[in-house]
Amino acid sequence: MRLSQYFLPVLKETPKEAEIVSHQLMLRAGMIKQQAAGSYSWLPLGFKVLNKVQRIIEEEQNRSGAVQLLMPTIQSADLWRESGRYDAYGKEMLRIKDRHERDMLYGPTNEEMITDIFRTYVRSYKDLPLNLYHIQWKFRDEVRPRFGTMRSREFLMKDAYSFDLDKESATAAYYRMFVAYLRTFARMGLTAVPMQADSGPIGGDLSHEFIILADTGESAVFCNKDLLEKPIPPLDTDFRGDLEPIFRDWTSLYAATEEMVDEDRFTSEVPEDKRVSARGIEVGHIFYFGTKYSKPMKATVTGADGKEIEVHMGSYGIGPTRLVPAIIEAFHDDAGIIWPVSVAPFEAVLINLKAGDEATDAACAEIYAALAAAGIDALYDDRDMGAGGKFATADLIGIPYQLIIGPRGLKSGEAEIKHRGTGERETLPIADAVERIRALVVPQRLDAI
């Protein structure tokens, strides 16, 4: 993409409404525009990141055996009356009437609807297990939206719903999502720690929040340091096999948020040199809830013995529109964002230091074409402006590698590569630059971990 043809409205100054660094940087980098309290447009750069985040989520959901579909944003109140949640949900639910005065609502979640789909089509125990997911916009009329898209009213959510015959197989479904989540966040460069969460009236230990550590996180978290270095389940993990050992391995080490922490357990179970006490952001939540919806909504299958069985369900959420700022909270410096390659809006930026100069333009055009041919998703800063502004823009929007071409280096046939994350610079022959970028980028795409 040539920057001169792109739409990248970067801001030099920080808009005053933004409090936390990810919100400030998303506004400054031209990723989002606020349209109302808790409601944002995703501008091209932000949308590109959001899509990369979604793609990783989809790949890992699919790998785990979940099946994608898409449900509408606007729902009928009828289903919610059936589950009893129409009255229970409160003012967070945006209620709407259509032209026939029918009660509608903008979905804050989809348990009712997915249960309706399930009961319509699934009749036999032979059709289980089943895990259906979608990525859709949701609306919760938060009393106080804040922190940009970290806590917006309208937000994107991946939610998966598992259906099983009994608690045992539902637990296996839970483990599959647990493992899928570990892989999903790792592929975004994040170290996400599963922490025991409040499992509500169902009880048991089948509710976990996935927390990433960031200085500006919204809640305090406590965990064993070993969790931060634990290798994630590899690409060839067999999701049809027994995943309980992985689950046990991860949950054997202490980890809890401030809501759930037990100081005595933390100090007794975790050696002093392994105690991590930090801030964290919740980026995912998985939950087993048994027959909470299948019972009132009559979602049953016929078992092998001919009897009707209420299915056991779980739901598994990840918020892509929250993950984007969460990644920024984890990866930034004073100059701007530092994207992990796997979610970076562009993998490299080609900086033409003297746009308009015949030789420099020609060299850059050639390199830009070579980057495309090498499969690198590159931005070409061909704008006619000073070098300082280009460097500042490249740093701000956080492109992992800057390939810098100017008349000075051109004379000696040299290019410069700046590593956004480390600040490291290397000078190399122009002829080797594209291959060097490719060698740097490809392993960091993390699509093969």
Add this chain to the structure above:
RNA sequence: CGGGGUAUAGCUCAGCCUGGUAGAGCACUGGUUUUGGGAACCAGGGGUCGAGUGUUCGAAUCACUCUGCCCCGACCA
């Protein structure tokens, strides 16, 4: 939903206290000179001062009402 702020140009803000023809920097447009870390100069364009009502000869400025947005708390992917 309680408490507290705030609203003036695309952005960051000054002007308000003490009423008298709406400002700065950045951004934008044209030009000249520049060009390896947000350049310099010249010339321009752009605002019913959030909305309404009132006080006044006169309101961005004072009073009242409403709305938007932000922060703290309670709540949440």
